[in-house]
Amino acid sequence: AQKITQTQPGMFVQEKEAVTLDCTYDTSDPSYGLFWYKQPSSGEMIFLIYQGSYDQQNATEGRYSLNFQKARKSANLVISASQLGDSAMYFCAMSNRRGAGSYQLTFGKGTKLSVIP
Amino acid sequence: DAMVIQNPRYQVTQFGKPVTLSCSQTLNHNVMYWYQQKSSQAPKLLFHYYDKDFNNEADTPDNFQSRRPNTSFCFLDIRSPGLGDAAMYLCATSRVEGGLNTQYFGPGTRLTVL
Numbered sequence: 001a002q003k004i005t006q007t008q009p010g011m012f013v014q015e016k017e018a019v020t021l022d023c024t025y026d027t028s029d030p031s032y033g034l035f036w037y038k039q040p041s042s043g044e045m046i047f048l049i050y051q052g053s054y055d056q057q058n059a060t061e062g063r064y065s066l067n068f069q070k071a072r073k074s075a076n077l078v079i080s081a082s083q084l085g086d087s088a089m090y091f092c093a094m095s096n097r098r099g100a101g102s103y104q105l106t107f108g109k110g111t112k113l114s115v116i117p
Numbered sequence: 118d119a120m121v122i123q124n125p126r127y128q129v130t131q132f133g134k135p136v137t138l139s140c141s142q143t144l145n146h147n148v149m150y151w152y153q154q155k156s157s158q159a160p161k162l163l164f165h166y167y168d169k170d171f172n173n174e175a176d177t178p179d180n181f182q183s184r185r186p187n188t189s190f191c192f193l194d195i196r197s198p199g200l201g202d203a204a205m206y207l208c209a210t211s212r213v214e215g216g217l218n219t220q221y222f223g224p225g226t227r228l229t230v231l
Contacts, residue, residue: 016140033218035219037222042224042225043154043205043224044222045207045209047220047222070129091160102213103211104162105150105162109158109159
């Protein structure tokens with residue numbers, strides 16, 4: 001069974017500072033994908049960043065980077081230079097193949113990030 | 118811009134009155150998913166279509182049905198909504214390419230049951 005653990009229900013960060021959101025995972029599949037999504041209060045799930053299990057380099061997308069430590073089964077999200085618009089719920093998710101062509105996305109419980117002016 | 122569209126954004130229905138939520142996509146993705154997300158919880162997968170093949174999650178209630186008449190559209194039917202079905206319903210799509218299978222979500226439909 002796949003499992004995603006986000007141990008921080010809520011986090012606060014000062015505007016312009018960097019913040020790390022923790023995520024650990026558990027799977028027996030050799031091939032999997034790790035994702036971070038942002039969900040503002042409006043409800044839309046916004047894709048932020050992806051890391052494949054075989055990727056050698058940590059993924060980066062603008063101000064977002066994923067600190068992937070495979071041996072420790074962790075995939076922490078780092079947001080640099082926080083902005084007020086970053087205040088939202090953040091979900092870590094893992095994708096595993098289920099059958100021909102489809103994948104299961106397992107979500108963590110989320111971390112609510114609040115950026116303080 | 119290519120996107121996932123959900124209508125309506127807000128839906129109010131009465132206890133037991135059937136309701137249909139719709140999702141359309143211009144991404145030409147072959148997989149479409151429906152998730153239910155209750156307040157302060159993670160999204161929960163209800164079912165998905167891989168092309169025309171329907172895949173139901175084992176714990177999805179029979180009250181929930183889905184239709185995918187073509188590649189672009191997918192519908193979620195709730196036959197007899199109960200108070201416990203009030204939630205955000207998220208549609209997502211993905212296209213499997215070389216192992217990359219990012220799911221892109223629509224804005225969601227927030228369902229209220231009176």
